[in-house]
Amino acid sequence: MPIEIKQLSLDLIDxxxxxxxxxxxxxxxxxxxxxxxxxxxxxxxxxxxxxxxFEIIAGHRRTQAARLLDxxxxxxxxxxxxxxxxxxxxxxxxxxxxxxxxxxxxCFIGEIMLKYRKTxxxxxxxLKRSAKWxxxxxxxxxxxxxxQQYLKEKRFALGxxxxxxxxxxxxxxxxxxxxxxxxxxxxxQAERWYLNLKENAFVLEGARDIVVEVGTPREAIRQVxxxxxxxxxxxxxxxxxxxxxxxCPNTEQKPNG
Numbered sequence: 001m002p003i004e005i006k007q008l009s010l011d012l013i014d015x016x017x018x019x020x021x022x023x024x025x026x027x028x029x030x031x032x033x034x035x036x037x038x039x040x041x042x043x044x045x046x047x048x049x050x051x052x053x054f055e056i057i058a059g060h061r062r063t064q065a066a067r068l069l070d071x072x073x074x075x076x077x078x079x080x081x082x083x084x085x086x087x088x089x090x091x092x093x094x095x096x097x098x099x100x101x102x103x104x105x106x107c108f109i110g111e112i113m114l115k116y117r118k119t120x121x122x123x124x125x126x127l128k129r130s131a132k133w134x135x136x137x138x139x140x141x142x143x144x145x146x147x148q149q150y151l152k153e154k155r156f157a158l159g160x161x162x163x164x165x166x167x168x169x170x171x172x173x174x175x176x177x178x179x180x181x182x183x184x185x186x187x188x189q190a191e192r193w194y195l196n197l198k199e200n201a202f203v204l205e206g207a208r209d210i211v212v213e214v215g216t217p218r219e220a221i222r223q224v225x226x227x228x229x230x231x232x233x234x235x236x237x238x239x240x241x242x243x244x245x246x247x248c249p250n251t252e253q254k255p256n257g
Contacts, residue, residue, distance in 0.1 A: 005044060007073040008054060013047060013063060016056045016090065033065045041066070044075040048086065057081065057089050084126055087112055102140050102158050103148045109134065110141030139165055146174070150181045159187035163194045172197060 035042075045059025054076070056063055066074045081089065090108075109127075112118055120138065124131045136158070140148065143165045151161045164180060167173040176193055179185075 004078045005075065006078065008047065008076045008078075009073055010063070010067055010071060012052075013045075013054050013056060013074070013076070014050070015063075016060060029061065029065060029068075032061060033069055036062070036065055037069060041075055044077050046077045046079065046089065048079055048081045054078065055086075057086050083116065088126055088128070101152050101154075102137060102161075103152045106137040106140035106148075109137045113138070136162060144170075144174075147177055150177065153181075155181040156185050156190070157187055160185050160190035163187070163190035166194055167197055169197075 041062065045062050046057040047054040048057055063074060109123060113123065120131060120134050124134045127134070139162055140151065143161070147161060147165060150156065151158065160180065164173060164177050167176060180190065
């Protein structure tokens with residue numbers, strides 16, 4: 001990939017087609033602007049030529065800061081790069097940031113997969129990551145919005161989120177995810193929930209609203225559940241209580257409904 005460094009007009013630079021970082025923190029942006037105003041641009045952005053314009057490969061935030069500072073030009077490395085090379089470079093740059101979260105990674109990878117029809121193996125090879133790493137990010141990509149938001153807020157670890165996301169029944173998954181977001185959950189505990197639910201076929205009854213009790217020594221979510229094997233209904237105040245009925249006394253009965 002031949003590289004040329006020169007000053008480019010900001011009017012000729014376009015944002016990346018698929019940007020990895022979904023959120024740009026205002027405080028971080030202001031700090032970056034202050035630094036660039038005082039000492040200038042410490043590292044050139046990286047772009048590639050597209051027709052008579054340029055697309056950002058790396059340096060989206062630096063470019064945004066330059067525009068807010070009313071700069072007319074910015075120093076840029078210009079390189080010829082294929083779509084695959086662009087994806088690899090962009091991901092590599094963002095993965096170096098300590099604040100990059102798995103949801104940003106997942107959305108970036110998922111959009112690539114949908115738009116450019118890449119397979120999991122192709123993505124793993126392209127990004128120089130394991131097949132497991134790619135598969136886990138794609139699981140996150142397909143999670144409901146509320147689960148992604150909790151993960152971005154670091155309410156629980158990625159490992160716990162993956163087990164929660166594998167709970168098939170949506171109301172059940174929402175119940176345990178909300179409980180975990182309020183009270184916390186370990187990866188081992190989330191795995192135990194998933195395996196016990198799968199084995200004992202617990203399902204939530206109807207579309208009941210979740211009630212959050214605030215002001216107690218420990219917040220809790222209360223919800224009605226029933227056993228799909230025998231129909232026994234329980235009112236839960238703590239997610240751990242969901243397994244009080246894990247040994248169903250009526251195993252010969254067919255599931256209700």
